Amino acid sequence: MDWYAIQEDEAGNRKARLLRPEEYVLVDNPVPRFTIQIGQQPELNYPLRSVRIDGLATRPFSSELGAINCAYIGPNGLSEGQVGKLWDGIALTGREKELLTALRIIAPGVEGLSLVEDSRTIQRKDRILERIPIVKIAGIDEPLPLRSLGDGTQRMLGIALALVNARDGILLIDEFENGLHYSVQPELWQLIFQIASRLNVQVFATTHSWDCIEGFQKAAQENTQEEGSLIRLSVKNDEIAATVFDEEELDIITRDQIEVR
16 A cells, blocks of 8 residues: 555646655645555555545546455345345356355255245335245254344455355455364365465455464465465554464464463
8 A cells, every 4th residue: 555646738638657665745635555466467556545526526537447356244244135145146156155165164964055035025016025045954844044044144244245256356355264163274264265266266354263263374385386465463553553463373373382462
Protein backbone atom coordinates (compact mmCIF):
# COMPACT_ATOMS: atom_id res chain seq x y z
CA MET A 1 0.00 0.00 0.00
CA ASP A 2 1.34 3.43 -0.95
CA TRP A 3 0.22 7.05 -1.24
CA TYR A 4 -0.57 8.61 -4.62
CA ALA A 5 -1.26 12.04 -6.03
CA ILE A 6 -4.21 12.32 -8.42
CA GLN A 7 -3.20 14.30 -11.52
CA GLU A 8 -5.20 15.39 -14.56
CA ASP A 9 -3.68 16.02 -17.99
CA GLU A 10 -4.80 18.57 -20.60
CA ALA A 11 -7.28 16.08 -22.07
CA GLY A 12 -8.97 15.64 -18.71
CA ASN A 13 -7.61 12.12 -18.09
CA ARG A 14 -6.93 11.43 -14.42
CA LYS A 15 -3.95 9.34 -13.36
CA ALA A 16 -2.42 8.29 -10.07
CA ARG A 17 1.26 9.09 -9.48
CA LEU A 18 3.18 7.22 -6.80
CA LEU A 19 4.54 9.61 -4.19
CA ARG A 20 8.00 9.46 -2.67
CA PRO A 21 8.03 9.61 1.17
CA GLU A 22 9.40 13.16 1.15
CA GLU A 23 6.41 14.27 -0.97
CA TYR A 24 3.75 13.11 1.50
CA VAL A 25 3.54 16.49 3.24
CA LEU A 26 3.82 18.48 0.00
CA VAL A 27 0.73 17.11 -1.75
CA ASP A 28 -2.81 18.09 -0.86
CA ASN A 29 -5.22 15.18 -0.33
CA PRO A 30 -2.88 12.25 -1.11
CA VAL A 31 -4.83 9.07 -1.85
CA PRO A 32 -3.98 5.64 -0.35
CA ARG A 33 -4.00 2.88 -2.99
CA PHE A 34 -2.98 -0.77 -2.92
CA THR A 35 -1.28 -2.90 -5.56
CA ILE A 36 -1.93 -6.59 -6.23
CA GLN A 37 0.32 -8.86 -8.27
CA ILE A 38 -1.20 -12.12 -9.54
CA GLY A 39 1.32 -14.40 -11.27
CA GLN A 40 2.77 -12.82 -14.39
CA GLN A 41 -0.18 -10.50 -14.95
CA PRO A 42 0.36 -6.72 -14.87
CA GLU A 43 0.01 -5.13 -11.46
CA LEU A 44 -3.51 -4.08 -10.42
CA ASN A 45 -3.77 -0.77 -8.58
CA TYR A 46 -6.93 0.33 -6.74
CA PRO A 47 -8.01 3.00 -4.23
CA LEU A 48 -7.93 1.74 -0.65
CA ARG A 49 -10.96 3.82 0.26
CA SER A 50 -13.19 6.47 -1.26
CA VAL A 51 -11.71 9.96 -0.91
CA ARG A 52 -13.47 13.10 -2.09
CA ILE A 53 -11.33 15.47 -4.13
CA ASP A 54 -12.84 18.70 -5.49
CA GLY A 55 -16.30 17.29 -4.77
CA LEU A 56 -15.69 14.08 -6.74
CA ALA A 57 -15.23 10.63 -5.20
CA THR A 58 -12.16 8.77 -6.42
CA ARG A 59 -12.65 5.46 -8.20
CA PRO A 60 -10.52 3.15 -10.41
CA PHE A 61 -9.48 4.93 -13.60
CA SER A 62 -10.61 3.68 -17.01
CA SER A 63 -6.98 2.95 -17.88
CA GLU A 64 -6.78 0.35 -15.10
CA LEU A 65 -7.65 -3.31 -15.52
CA GLY A 66 -11.10 -4.55 -14.60
CA ALA A 67 -12.26 -5.89 -11.25
CA ILE A 68 -10.79 -9.04 -9.74
CA ASN A 69 -13.12 -11.90 -8.86
CA CYS A 70 -13.33 -11.69 -5.07
CA ALA A 71 -15.33 -13.59 -2.45
CA TYR A 72 -15.62 -12.63 1.21
CA ILE A 73 -16.84 -14.43 4.32
CA GLY A 74 -17.11 -12.43 7.52
CA PRO A 75 -16.70 -13.51 11.15
CA ASN A 76 -20.42 -14.28 11.44
CA GLY A 77 -20.53 -16.39 8.29
CA LEU A 78 -22.92 -16.07 5.36
CA SER A 79 -26.57 -15.10 5.38
CA GLU A 80 -29.09 -17.48 3.85
CA GLY A 81 -29.36 -15.16 0.86
CA GLN A 82 -25.59 -15.22 0.35
CA VAL A 83 -25.49 -19.00 0.63
CA GLY A 84 -28.17 -19.28 -2.07
CA LYS A 85 -26.39 -16.86 -4.39
CA LEU A 86 -23.02 -18.60 -4.02
CA TRP A 87 -24.65 -22.01 -4.47
CA ASP A 88 -26.22 -20.86 -7.74
CA GLY A 89 -22.78 -19.71 -8.86
CA ILE A 90 -21.33 -23.24 -8.78
CA ALA A 91 -24.38 -25.50 -9.23
CA LEU A 92 -23.78 -28.28 -11.78
CA THR A 93 -20.16 -27.19 -12.32
CA GLY A 94 -18.58 -30.13 -10.52
CA ARG A 95 -17.38 -27.86 -7.73
CA GLU A 96 -20.21 -29.03 -5.45
CA LYS A 97 -18.07 -32.05 -4.52
CA GLU A 98 -15.60 -29.69 -2.82
CA LEU A 99 -18.41 -28.63 -0.46
CA LEU A 100 -19.12 -32.23 0.52
CA THR A 101 -15.43 -32.83 1.15
CA ALA A 102 -15.37 -29.83 3.49
CA LEU A 103 -18.50 -30.87 5.39
CA ARG A 104 -17.16 -34.40 5.87
CA ILE A 105 -14.26 -33.00 7.88
CA ILE A 106 -16.79 -32.43 10.68
CA ALA A 107 -19.61 -34.78 9.66
CA PRO A 108 -18.15 -37.83 7.85
CA GLY A 109 -21.62 -39.26 7.16
CA VAL A 110 -22.70 -36.46 4.79
CA GLU A 111 -23.68 -37.97 1.43
CA GLY A 112 -25.44 -35.10 -0.33
CA LEU A 113 -26.19 -31.38 -0.14
CA SER A 114 -28.98 -29.27 -1.56
CA LEU A 115 -30.89 -26.03 -0.92
CA VAL A 116 -34.63 -25.77 -0.25
CA GLU A 117 -37.03 -22.98 0.61
CA ASP A 118 -37.06 -22.09 4.30
CA SER A 119 -40.52 -22.92 5.67
CA ARG A 120 -39.88 -20.66 8.67
CA THR A 121 -40.21 -17.51 6.59
CA ILE A 122 -43.55 -15.93 5.75
CA GLN A 123 -44.37 -16.29 2.07
CA ARG A 124 -45.48 -13.13 0.29
CA LYS A 125 -46.23 -12.53 -3.35
CA ASP A 126 -43.56 -9.85 -3.61
CA ARG A 127 -40.86 -11.81 -1.77
CA ILE A 128 -38.77 -14.78 -2.76
CA LEU A 129 -38.36 -17.24 0.09
CA GLU A 130 -34.86 -17.66 1.47
CA ARG A 131 -33.29 -21.05 0.88
CA ILE A 132 -31.47 -23.11 3.47
CA PRO A 133 -28.93 -25.91 2.99
CA ILE A 134 -30.03 -29.45 3.81
CA VAL A 135 -27.89 -32.58 3.91
CA LYS A 136 -28.39 -36.31 3.47
CA ILE A 137 -26.71 -38.30 6.23
CA ALA A 138 -25.82 -41.97 5.89
CA GLY A 139 -28.26 -44.15 7.81
CA ILE A 140 -30.91 -41.42 8.12
CA ASP A 141 -33.83 -41.55 5.66
CA GLU A 142 -34.95 -37.92 5.83
CA PRO A 143 -32.67 -34.99 4.91
CA LEU A 144 -31.67 -32.70 7.77
CA PRO A 145 -31.18 -28.93 7.90
CA LEU A 146 -27.45 -28.22 7.95
CA ARG A 147 -27.92 -25.98 10.98
CA SER A 148 -28.94 -29.03 13.01
CA LEU A 149 -25.35 -30.29 12.75
CA GLY A 150 -23.96 -27.28 14.58
CA ASP A 151 -22.21 -23.99 13.90
CA GLY A 152 -19.03 -25.70 12.71
CA THR A 153 -20.68 -27.26 9.66
CA GLN A 154 -22.28 -23.96 8.67
CA ARG A 155 -18.92 -22.19 8.99
CA MET A 156 -17.27 -24.96 6.99
CA LEU A 157 -19.87 -24.70 4.22
CA GLY A 158 -19.53 -20.90 4.11
CA ILE A 159 -15.75 -21.01 3.70
CA ALA A 160 -15.92 -23.75 1.07
CA LEU A 161 -18.70 -21.96 -0.87
CA ALA A 162 -16.79 -18.69 -0.90
CA LEU A 163 -13.60 -20.46 -1.96
CA VAL A 164 -15.04 -22.29 -4.96
CA ASN A 165 -16.76 -19.07 -6.09
CA ALA A 166 -13.44 -17.17 -6.04
CA ARG A 167 -11.96 -18.99 -9.02
CA ASP A 168 -9.07 -17.04 -10.64
CA GLY A 169 -9.42 -14.41 -7.93
CA ILE A 170 -9.15 -13.69 -4.22
CA LEU A 171 -10.86 -15.08 -1.11
CA LEU A 172 -11.02 -12.97 2.08
CA ILE A 173 -11.83 -14.74 5.36
CA ASP A 174 -12.31 -12.67 8.52
CA GLU A 175 -11.67 -14.43 11.86
CA PHE A 176 -11.07 -17.80 10.24
CA GLU A 177 -11.43 -19.83 13.44
CA ASN A 178 -14.96 -18.69 14.36
CA GLY A 179 -17.21 -21.70 14.97
CA LEU A 180 -14.46 -24.22 14.22
CA HIS A 181 -12.99 -26.64 16.75
CA TYR A 182 -9.19 -26.50 16.81
CA SER A 183 -8.95 -30.19 15.84
CA VAL A 184 -10.52 -29.68 12.40
CA GLN A 185 -8.60 -26.57 11.40
CA PRO A 186 -5.45 -28.31 10.01
CA GLU A 187 -7.59 -30.48 7.71
CA LEU A 188 -9.64 -27.50 6.55
CA TRP A 189 -6.46 -25.54 5.81
CA GLN A 190 -5.20 -28.55 3.87
CA LEU A 191 -8.37 -28.53 1.78
CA ILE A 192 -8.08 -24.78 1.22
CA PHE A 193 -4.50 -25.17 -0.03
CA GLN A 194 -5.57 -27.88 -2.49
CA ILE A 195 -8.66 -26.12 -3.86
CA ALA A 196 -6.97 -22.72 -4.01
CA SER A 197 -4.13 -24.23 -6.05
CA ARG A 198 -6.52 -25.97 -8.42
CA LEU A 199 -8.82 -22.96 -8.91
CA ASN A 200 -6.06 -20.31 -8.88
CA VAL A 201 -7.28 -18.49 -5.77
CA GLN A 202 -5.17 -16.35 -3.44
CA VAL A 203 -6.47 -16.59 0.12
CA PHE A 204 -6.17 -13.92 2.82
CA ALA A 205 -7.39 -14.86 6.32
CA THR A 206 -7.30 -12.94 9.59
CA THR A 207 -7.07 -14.58 13.00
CA HIS A 208 -6.15 -14.01 16.65
CA SER A 209 -6.12 -17.77 17.32
CA TRP A 210 -2.94 -19.70 18.06
CA ASP A 211 -4.73 -22.93 17.08
CA CYS A 212 -5.48 -21.41 13.69
CA ILE A 213 -1.84 -20.45 13.19
CA GLU A 214 -0.72 -23.97 14.10
CA GLY A 215 -3.29 -25.50 11.75
CA PHE A 216 -2.15 -23.22 8.94
CA GLN A 217 1.51 -24.11 9.57
CA LYS A 218 0.82 -27.85 9.42
CA ALA A 219 -1.08 -27.51 6.14
CA ALA A 220 1.56 -25.21 4.63
CA GLN A 221 4.33 -27.66 5.57
CA GLU A 222 2.52 -30.54 3.86
CA ASN A 223 1.78 -28.53 0.69
CA THR A 224 5.26 -28.05 -0.68
CA GLN A 225 3.92 -26.88 -4.06
CA GLU A 226 2.25 -23.76 -2.64
CA GLU A 227 3.68 -20.98 -0.51
CA GLY A 228 2.03 -19.83 2.68
CA SER A 229 3.00 -16.77 4.71
CA LEU A 230 1.99 -15.28 8.03
CA ILE A 231 1.79 -11.48 8.16
CA ARG A 232 1.81 -9.86 11.59
CA LEU A 233 0.44 -6.32 11.78
CA SER A 234 1.63 -4.08 14.58
CA VAL A 235 1.67 -0.37 15.36
CA LYS A 236 5.04 1.37 15.36
CA ASN A 237 5.41 5.13 15.65
CA ASP A 238 1.66 5.55 15.05
CA GLU A 239 1.90 3.61 11.78
CA ILE A 240 0.89 0.06 10.92
CA ALA A 241 3.91 -2.11 10.20
CA ALA A 242 3.75 -5.54 8.54
CA THR A 243 6.20 -8.34 9.36
CA VAL A 244 6.15 -11.30 6.98
CA PHE A 245 7.12 -14.80 8.11
CA ASP A 246 7.73 -17.49 5.50
CA GLU A 247 7.00 -21.21 5.98
CA GLU A 248 10.44 -21.98 7.42
CA GLU A 249 10.13 -19.18 9.97
CA LEU A 250 6.56 -20.20 10.73
CA ASP A 251 7.76 -23.72 11.51
CA ILE A 252 10.17 -22.30 14.10
CA ILE A 253 7.49 -20.00 15.50
CA THR A 254 5.00 -22.80 16.14
CA ARG A 255 7.66 -25.24 17.36
CA ASP A 256 9.02 -22.79 19.93
CA GLN A 257 5.63 -21.14 20.58
CA ILE A 258 6.86 -17.65 19.72
CA GLU A 259 4.06 -15.11 20.10
CA VAL A 260 3.22 -13.47 16.75
CA ARG A 261 -0.43 -12.56 17.23
